[in-house]
Amino acid sequence: MRRSKENNPGSIAAPNVQDRFLERCTIIRKKLQLVGMTAMLLACKYEEVSVPIVEDFVLISDKAYTRKDVLDMEKLMVNALQFNMSVLTPYVFMRRFLKAAQYEKKLEFLSFFLI
Amino acid sequence: MAIAGAGQLNLHESPCWGSRSVDCFEKLEQISEGTYGQVYMAREIKTGEIVALKKIRMDNERGFPITAIREIKILKKLHHENVIKLKESVTSQGAKDEQGRPGKCCPIPINNLLLGATKYSPAVDMWSVGCIFAELLHGKLIFPGKDEPEQLNKIFELCGAPDEVNWPGVSKIPWYNNFKPTRPMKRRLREALGNQEKAPATATTRRKGQTTEITAFTASCRLPPIQSGQAHAQMRPGPNPPLHGSQPPVAAGPGHHHGKPRGPAGGPGRYPANGTNGGFNHQNHGGGYSSGPYPPQGRGAPYGSSGMPGAGPRGSGGSGYGVGAPNYSQDGPTEVLVLDVALT
Numbered sequence: 001m002r003r004s005k006e007n008n009p010g011s012i013a014a015p016n017v018q019d020r021f022l023e024r025c026t027i028i029r030k031k032l033q034l035v036g037m038t039a040m041l042l043a044c045k046y047e048e049v050s051v052p053i054v055e056d057f058v059l060i061s062d063k064a065y066t067r068k069d070v071l072d073m074e075k076l077m078v079n080a081l082q083f084n085m086s087v088l089t090p091y092v093f094m095r096r097f098l099k100a101a102q103y104e105k106k107l108e109f110l111s112f113f114l115i
Numbered sequence: 116m117a118i119a120g121a122g123q124l125n126l127h128e129s130p131c132w133g134s135r136s137v138d139c140f141e142k143l144e145q146i147s148e149g150t151y152g153q154v155y156m157a158r159e160i161k162t163g164e165i166v167a168l169k170k171i172r173m174d175n176e177r178g179f180p181i182t183a184i185r186e187i188k189i190l191k192k193l194h195h196e197n198v199i200k201l202k203e204s205v206t207s208q209g210a211k212d213e214q215g216r217p218g219k220c221c222p223i224p225i226n227n228l229l230l231g232a233t234k235y236s237p238a239v240d241m242w243s244v245g246c247i248f249a250e251l252l253h254g255k256l257i258f259p260g261k262d263e264p265e266q267l268n269k270i271f272e273l274c275g276a277p278d279e280v281n282w283p284g285v286s287k288i289p290w291y292n293n294f295k296p297t298r299p300m301k302r303r304l305r306e307a308l309g310n311q312e313k314a315p316a317t318a319t320t321r322r323k324g325q326t327t328e329i330t331a332f333t334a335s336c337r338l339p340p341i342q343s344g345q346a347h348a349q350m351r352p353g354p355n356p357p358l359h360g361s362q363p364p365v366a367a368g369p370g371h372h373h374g375k376p377r378g379p380a381g382g383p384g385r386y387p388a389n390g391t392n393g394g395f396n397h398q399n400h401g402g403g404y405s406s407g408p409y410p411p412q413g414r415g416a417p418y419g420s421s422g423m424p425g426a427g428p429r430g431s432g433g434s435g436y437g438v439g440a441p442n443y444s445q446d447g448p449t450e451v452l453v454l455d456v457a458l459t
C-alpha cells in the first residue's frame with residue numbers, strides 16, 4: 001500500500017476494498033497478504049487506466065502465493081463485496097481541491113502523502 | 116483515512132450470491148457468443164426455470180475482467196422491464212476456458228481514431244452511440260472488421276469515404292493517406308439499414324421511422340471535430356447534404372451540449388416520405404432520448420422554420436428516437452441472466 005499515491009487512485013481505494021472484505025469474511029492469517037494484494041488488484045482495475053498483471057502481484061509477494069491463489073481470492077472478494085468496487089475516496093476531492101488551489105508539485109506531493 | 120464505512124454501502128444484499136455452482140443449471144443450447152464470452156439458454160434444475168447463462172471468460176493475465184465487474188454491478192442495480200434482470204452469479208471450477216474467436220473486433224468502431232487522430236472529443240462518443248443504435252436496429256455488428264484496415268473499409272463502404280468536402284481537414288489526420296480508399300464510395304447507410312425486415316411486424320412502422328432517425332444520427336456525428344472547440348458545430352447536422360440539406364443551422368442556444376447535436380433531426384414530419392409519422396412515436400414517450408434532453412417548450416420555433424410538411428407540435432412525441440422497441444416478442448429466455456464465472 002505504500003506505493004506513490006499521487007496519480008494512483010487504486011492504491012487509495014485498495015484499503016477500502018480490503019476492509020470491506022475482511023468485515024464480511026474471516027480468513028487465516030497466512031492469507032492476509034493475499035487479501036491485501038488482491039484488494040490492490042481489484043481497486044487498480046476499477047480506478048486506473050493500466051492495470052498490473054497478476055504475475056506482478058505474485059512477484060511482489062515473493063511467490064508466497066500462486067496465480068491461482070490470487071484469482072481464487074479475487075473471485076471470493078468480488079462475490080463477498082457483491083461487485084461493489086467503486087468507492088468515493090479522498091483522491092477525488094484532493095484532485096479537485098488541488099486544482100482549485102492552483103497547486104505546485106510540492107503541495108501535490110505533500111497532499112497525497114497526507115491522505 | 117475517511118472512507119465510507121462498509122455498512123453504509125451495501126445494505127440490501129442476498130447472502131447467497133456467488134455461492135452456488137453452475138452445476139445447478141443444465142445448459143440447453145448456446146444462444147450467442149460475444150466478445151467476452153458465450154451466452155447459453157439453461158434450465159435451473161431445481162425449479163425448472165429457464166434462464167440465460169452468460170459465461171465470463173477469465174483473463175489469465177489480469178484475472179476477472181473489469182468490464183464484467185462493471186456489467187454485473189450495473190445490471191444488479193437496473194430494474195426495468197426492458198433490461199434483462201441479473202438474477203444471480205454462479206461459479207464453476209475447472210478449465211473450461213474456451214478461447215473466443217481471436218481477432219473479434221470491438222463493436223464500437225471509432226472513425227477518426229482509427230485514422231490516427233489523437234484528439235478525443237464528444238463527437239467520438241456520439242459516433243459510438245450512433246453505432247450502437249444502428250446495431251440495435253440492425254441486429255448485428257454494422258462494421259464487423261477483423262482488423263483496423265478492414266474495419267475502416269467497412270465504415271467507408273457504408274458511410275461513404277471521407278474527403279475534404281464532407282470532412283474538412285481529414286487529409287491532415289496522420290494515417291489518412293495510408294488508409295484512403297482507392298475508389299470513391301458512396302454513402303449507402305440508409306439503404307443498408309432501411310431495407311431489412313427481420314423485426315417483428317408489430318415494430319415495423321415504428322422501425323421505419325427509427326431507421327431514418329438513427330441513420331441521420333450516425334451521419335450527423337460522422338464528422339468528428341478536429342479541434343475539440345468545434346465539437347458542437349460539427350455535430351450539428353449540416354455538413355451532410357443528402358440528409359440535412361434543407362436544414363438551416365440551428366441557433367446555438369444555451370442548452371447543454373447533449374441536446375444540441377440531435378436537435379433538429381427529431382420531430383415527426385422530418386421524413387415525410389415514409390408516411391409513418393403518426394405511427395412511430397407513440398409508445399416511446401418517456402423512453403430513451405424521447406423525453407430527456409429536448410424539453411418541448413422553447414425549442415419549437417427554430418425547427419419549425421425548416422418548412423417541413425406536417426411538422427406537428429414538437430411536444431407531441433419528443434424527438435422520437437427511443438430505441439426501446441418494447442414490442443419485440445420476449446418469449447425467449449430473456450428474463451434472467453445468470454453469470455457463470457469460469458475460472459481457469
